[in-house]
Amino acid sequence: RSITIPDKVASIGISAFEGCTNMVMVKMPKALTEIGNYAFKSCTKLAEVQCGEGLSSVGTNVFSGCDSIVNLSLKWTTPPTGFPDMFTENEHLKTNVYVPYGSTEAYKKEEPWSKFLRFYEATEINGIYYTLYDTDHTATVRGYVQDNHDVVVPSKVTANGNDYSVTYVYQAAFASNRNLTSVVLPESVDKLDSFTFSSCPKLHTAILKCNLKTLGWGMFEMSRNLKHVELPATLESVKSEIFSFCFGLQSVTFPNGVKTMGTYIFRECEALESVTLSDSLTSIEDGTFFGCENLNSIELPNSVTELKKKSFDGCTSLATLTIGTGLNSVAIDALASCKNITTVNVGWTDVPPAFGDIFHANVFANATLCVPYGTSNKYKQVNPWSKFQKFEENAPTGIGTIENAADEANMVCDIYALSGVKVATGVYANLMHSGTLPAGIYVARFANGTAKKLIVK
Incomplete structure (x- = not known):
């Protein structure tokens, strides 16, 4: 799957690796000077290409049909000229090109390199690409070598005799990787950009020990086999769609400092069964649990004041709903499709707030409304609670x-x-x-x- 060309090889012949559909990575030595026509044609899973600085002659269509290249590492400080168009248009649009420091502008002026859109000046250290900053001795993660499966990002890296603290993971740094299975981020990281781990089909575990306050947009979006996530204890805000289309995700616990969450956080998380929300959360935003067809129960903390549009749309297995005493606003379609609720727990001991017909007719007819001891008559006077056919008063707990x-x-x-x-x-x-x-x-x-x-x- 990963091929390292031996150090003494100077030439790769015509169609040498053509059609090697399981090849993921190729690393070329400094001694390699020539690559023949179609050498890697139709290597459809090829994701990582590392070119040696000795390469001086390249044939036509060397990488044609290689539509999965994520990283292209180039080591020339002055880019070579006269190379034919080695790549397809797809690579020009989506490939990360890593070049030596100070050389980006030179690459943007020479074909075929000028056709690429995403250049990063970075150094590879133990399979991870970093941009190193001498001003404050920090390092930014830009990407990583595509044949790695389990990645542990260190808190610091050493290059040229200097130590650099790893503080930032750049946008989409690990995105679209077909081999990544698990990742651990250190406490030194205090910023994660959007889409960091999106579209990683084999990713099942992510442990974020980071010192973060915010998780960026679409953090794990489309990582379909994600099952286990540990979120930072310092977290305060979660942007939209971080777990959208994570079909394998079964449970998530948010730390108690989280005050705000974006829209469609769990869109179509069809295996999701339980979520523990923060005691500081103020609202359930549009489509938060949209399409979570296996969500069985949810407890809204007392801090939640609002359920917004379609927040539980499609939660057809929701059976137990516990509503905190802070709730004062519910969109008419927030719970409308949750027709299989059997128990609604509420805790207002005084006159409960009035809402519209926020529940499906089946819920009014079949579910039990559980209210604090001695309050059922109050609920029977206020809509929508008065429409429930079954009431149960919770006995004193004996706490x-x-x-x-x-x-x-x-x-x-x-x-x-x-x-x-x-x-x-x-x-x-x-x-x-x-x-x-x-x-x-x-x-x-x-x-x-x-x-x-x-x-x-």
Whole structure:
């Protein structure tokens, strides 16, 4: 899959690698001076080309039909002239071209290099391309060698005897890589641009230890097999569509500092089952959970004041909805397609806010509205709550008198959120091993009147 041409090879013959459809990377030595016509024609998976500085003669259509080249590394400080058009138009439009420092303008004046749109002055260190800045000794990640599968970005790199702190990952630095399976970013990184890991079809794990406040637009968009993500604890803001079309994603936990999230964060995340939202989040934006057909339950923290347009559109498996006491605005189509809700938990102890007909008719007819103890009559006077056919008042939790329950494993219990809302009922052992409770703190109240505090991780 990856080919390193031996150091002593001076020439690659006509059609030498033509049709090698599994080739991903080719690295050429300094001794190589000549490449024949069609040498790499129709290598359809070729993603990384590293040219040696000794190359002086190139045939026609060397890389024709190679429509997947992501990185082209060139080492001439003065670009060679007289090369024929080696590449197809697709490469001109989307390939990252890495050139020596100070040489970009020279490449933009010579064909075929002038046809490329994306030039970066960067250095490759252990398979990652960096731009190094001597003014403040920082490094920016620009991309990485395409045959790497598991990537751990270091907190610092060394070049020419100098250390550089890795602080910035540039826009789309890892995007469209067909081989990347996992990535770890260090705490030293304090900025990630948009689309950093978008369209990486094999990426399944991303651990972001970064010191970030904001995640850029489309961060993991179209990375269809992404399953596990650890977000930075310092996070405060999430831009739009960061997980759109991540079909394999099953659960996400946002750190409690996140105050704002953009639109369509989880668009068409069809495997998504649970999400733990930040206790600081203020609104659920347009289309946040659009098309999340397997989302089973969601708890809106008390900080959320608004559900915007189509925020849960297409969430046909949503069964349990817990609404925090801060909610005061709901778009008419935010929950309209969630017709299979069986339990709605609410926590207003005073007169609940009035909304329009925000639920599907099936929900009014079949779901149970769970309200705080002694408040059902208040809910029966206010729309839309008055339209529910089934009411249940949550009994006091017993939080103030928690004791250890004897033989608790086989006892029936009610599970409450700390807000006092009942979220589950059943045999204690079964509830603890079923995986139905999202991460959080709960109180279990047992049939014998005892209770205990639970932490679900």
